[in-house]
Amino acid sequence: GDTSVLAALYGPAEAKGNKELPERAALEVLLRxxxxxxxxxxxxxxxxxxxxxxxxLLGRLHPRSSISLVLQVLGDAGSGLFWLCSPLWGSPPPLNPPPPPCRPPCCLNAACMGLLDAGLPLSCLFCGVACALHPDGSLVLDPTARQEQEARAVLTFAIDSAERKVLMATTKGTCSIEEMQQCIAAAQSAADTIFRFYRDSVRRRYSKS
Incomplete structure (x- = not known):
């Protein structure tokens, strides 16, 4: 679509000062x-x-080093990344969060492609998928900005490529447990298409033809 994010990765390099971790690489992510x-x-x-x-990221293979990942938003047409509401990391959402601007799952996909292109060791890949739930109960994958505004809830997931597990989940709005499970199943199915895109992109980049 019209959403695009540019990813730049620097490192592994020598960590400076208090950023050094003795057992693994220190990862820094900057979103512009x-x-x-x-x-x-x-x-x-x-x-x-x-x-x-x-x-x-298998950061233990690069101890005492630093890795910087810079994500620059070039175009934003929806599929937002919202406040964390999942117990996966045990962090509750703020009581009265301000209405954030859209930050698409494209950021997750760009981050993964940046790590992959840099040749860093990864246990698996991941991708971001957004789902919008409308008042009538219908589900829309990869919603536009207008569809997000009209939706009763918007959920964003990070799915891994190994077992299709949910690595991260965010939400805006309210939904039932059954609706969340429905969105997770749809996101896991859509992830297959994104991972195929990853493979095709890498194949084209490194093809000698």
Missing amino acids: PKVGLPGVVERSREQLLRQTCEAV
Whole structure:
């Protein structure tokens, strides 16, 4: 669609000062908005992205080093990444979160492709998928900005490529447990298409033909 994110990865390099971790690489994720300077919303997104990347990055193979992943939003047409509401990391959502600008699952996909292109050791790949639940109960994958505004709830998932497990989940709005399970199943199915895109992209990049 019209959503695009540019990823740049630097490292592994020597860690400086208090950023050094003796047993693994220190991963830093920086999210740059399309316009303006990053704020509190971007910082919260950076934490979600970093935790997702750390779940698959074999950082113990590069101890005492630092890795920086910079994500620059170039275009934003929807499929947002919202406040964490999943117990996966045991972090409750804020009581009165401000309405954040859209930060698409495209950030998750760009982050994974950046790690993959840099040749860093990964236990598996991951991808981001967004689902919008409309008031009539219908489900839309990869919603546009207008569809997100009209939706009763928008859920975003990070799915791994090994067992299709949910690495991260965020939500905006309310939904039942059954509806969340329905969205997870749809996201896991859609992840197959994204992983095929990963393989095709890498094949084209490194093909000699």
